[in-house]
Structures are given as structure tokens and as C-alpha cells.
Amino acid sequence: QQQVKQSPQSLIVQKGGIPIINCAYENTAFDYFPWYQQFPGKGPALLIAIRPDVSEKKEGRFTISFNKSAKQFSLHIMDSQPGDSATYFCAARGGSARQLTFGSGTQLTVLP
Amino acid sequence: DVKVTQSSRYLVKRTGEKVFLECVQDMDHENMFWYRQDPGLGLRLIYFSYDVKMKEKGDIPEGYSVSREKKERFSLILESASTNQTSMYLCASRGSQGGGSRSYEQYFGPGTRLTVT
Numbered sequence: 051q052q053q054v055k056q057s058p059q060s061l062i063v064q065k066g067g068i069p070i071i072n073c074a075y076e077n078t079a080f081d082y083f084p085w086y087q088q089f090p091g092k093g094p095a096l097l098i099a100i101r102p103d104v105s106e107k108k109e110g111r112f113t114i115s116f117n118k119s120a121k122q123f124s125l126h127i128m129d130s131q132p133g134d135s136a137t138y139f140c141a142a143r144g145g146s147a148r149q150l151t152f153g154s155g156t157q158l159t160v161l162p
Numbered sequence: 163d164v165k166v167t168q169s170s171r172y173l174v175k176r177t178g179e180k181v182f183l184e185c186v187q188d189m190d191h192e193n194m195f196w197y198r199q200d201p202g203l204g205l206r207l208i209y210f211s212y213d214v215k216m217k218e219k220g221d222i223p224e225g226y227s228v229s230r231e232k233k234e235r236f237s238l239i240l241e242s243a244s245t246n247q248t249s250m251y252l253c254a255s256r257g258s259q260g261g262g263s264r265s266y267e268q269y270f271g272p273g274t275r276l277t278v279t
Contacts, residue, residue, distance in 0.1 A: 059202065084267075093166070093252055093270030094205070139204060147193065147212050149220070150268060152205040 053077075054142050056153025063130055064161050071125045071156045073140035078121070080142035084150070085114065085125050088137045097138070098125070130160045164189045166271035168253055174277045181240040183274050185253030192258050194236035195220075195268070196228065199250040211236055243278045250275050 055074045063069045073083075084099035100107045100114040100123065107114045111128040127134055140153040169184035187194065193212050197205040197220075207220030209228040217228050225247060229237045236255075240247055253271040 056204070086270075091272065093254075093272050095270065096267045147210055147218060149195065149207060149210055151207075151221075152197075154202055154204040 054140060054151050054153045056140050056156060058156060059154065060157045060159075062159045062161065065130065065132060067130050067160070069127050069130055069134075069158055069160070071138055071140070071158070072122065073124065073142075073153050074120075074122045075142050076121065077142070077144055080144040080151075082143040082148075083114070083116065083123050084141050084143075085112075086139045086141065086152075088139065088155075094139055127158075130158075132160045132162045134158060135160050164191075164255070164269040166253055166255055166269050168251075168271040168274050170274050171272065172275050172277075174279065175240075175243050176279055177244060179240075179243050179278075181243050181276065181278075183238040183240075183251055183253075183276070185236045185238070185255075185271055186234055187236075187253075187255040187269070188234065189255065189257065189269070190233065191255040191269075192233070193256040194230065195254040195256070196226075196236065196238045197252045197254065198222070199252055199273070205252065208238065243276075245278050248276060248278045 061069050085097045086094035087097040088094040098109045098112045102118050113126045116123045138156045141150040166187045175181050195210040196208045199205050206222050211217045211230040227239045251274045254268045256268045
């Protein structure tokens with residue numbers, strides 16, 4: 051079964067800190083790796099995504115680092131703010147309908 | 163702005179009842195998905211549809227069925243609800259491949275929290 055393993059399950063940082071969330075995958079046929087952000091009472095929303103032919107992608111304060119040989123990727127949030135407090139999911143795309151397989155989620159709390 | 167709406171935010175049903183969860187998207191997307199979200203398990207795919215009247219099983223289809231009679235609407239059906247189907251249910255839609263850096267973006271609805279007692 052395709053799997054994406056995400057850690058940690060929860061993370062607490064001070065404002066201005068740099069939380070890092072890690073994901074690992076098994077299926078080398080995955081071809082697209084998005085991160086989704088979910089606030090309480092809302093559905094997940096696409097935050098940033100990367101393809102396996104690049105090692106890093108940055109959008110604003112959010113950066114994905116991708117290590118194809120290790121089959122790992124991570125999300126870094128620079129200068130984190132209390133408004134970044136949310137649940138973050140990594141995902142990987144593959145399969146007959148190019149569907150997403152999600153990690154188990156990380157609940158991030160940024161203290162003021 | 164893409165909008166994915168779900169018929170109910172909260173639903174309470176009894177064991178054995180037939181339950182319908184409705185999802186509507188307004189972006190003319192071909193692909194629609196149903197997930198359930200449980201703490202520590204992330205989002206797990208129940209069923210998806212890539213066209214009207216077409217459906218494919220996801221990772222956890224047991225106890226569920228789906229219907230897609232119109233392109234904009236995708237329904238999830240619990241034939242006989244059980245307590246282990248208490249969960250948050252999320253619907254999503256996605257366009258076809260091609261066209262822009264976010265053409266693969268999957269848009270989610272706000273979710274339906276179903277409690278089966």
C-alpha cells in the first residue's frame with residue numbers, strides 16, 4: 051500500500067522560530083508533493099508544492115526541501131507567527147488517477 | 163474562486179441508518195474525491211470519480227458507496243451507518259492535467275462531521 055509517513059504529530063514553537071515538519075515516502079513513482087494547511091473548521095488548502103526534479107522551493111516564509119535519493123521532503127516555516135498555528139499535511143501524488151496520498155498530519159502551535 | 167460545498171457541517175445519525183453526504187463544486191472539475199479525516203491517521207481516500215457516472219475505489223471503500231449523476235455533484239452513501247464511521251468527511255475536486263502551475267490543485271470543502279450513535 052502506498053504510504054507517506056509524517057512527523058512529528060505535534061509541534062510547539064515560539065513566535066519567530068522555524069518549525070520543521072518531515073515526510074518520507076516509499077513509492078518512487080510519486081511525481082508531485084504538495085503541502086496542505088488546515089485551520090479549525092475548514093477544509094485543507096494547498097500551501098506549497100514541489101516536483102521531484104528540484105531540491106528546494108520557496109514561497110514567502112514557506113520552504114520545501116526535497117531529497118529524492120532519501121525519499122524524504124520537509125516543510126520549513128521561517129519567522130513563524132501565531133497565525134501559522136494550524137494542522138499541516140504532506141501528500142504525494144501517484145496511482146491510476148494521480149490521486150493524493152496524505153501523511154497523518156502535524157498540529158503546529160506558534161506561541162505569541 | 164473555486165467553491166466546494168458540502169450539504170451539512172454536522173450530522174448525527176443512528177446505527178443502521180442510510181446516510182447521504184452531498185458535495186457540489188462550481189469549477190466544472192472532472193475529478194472529485196471523498197476522504198475521511200481521523201486524528202493521527204490523516205486523510206484517507208474512500209472513493210473518487212474522474213467523470214460522470216464513473217467511480218473508483220480508494221483505500222478504504224468498505225461500507226461506503228458513491229454516486230455521480232451530474233458533473234458538479236458527488237454523493238457519498240453509507241448504506242448502513244456504524245459507529246466506526248463516526249468521522250470528519252471531506253470532499254474535494256480537481257481539474258484535468260495541464261494549464262498553469264496549480265492545475266493539479268485539489269480544492270476541499272469545509273467538511274461534514276458525522277456522528278453515528
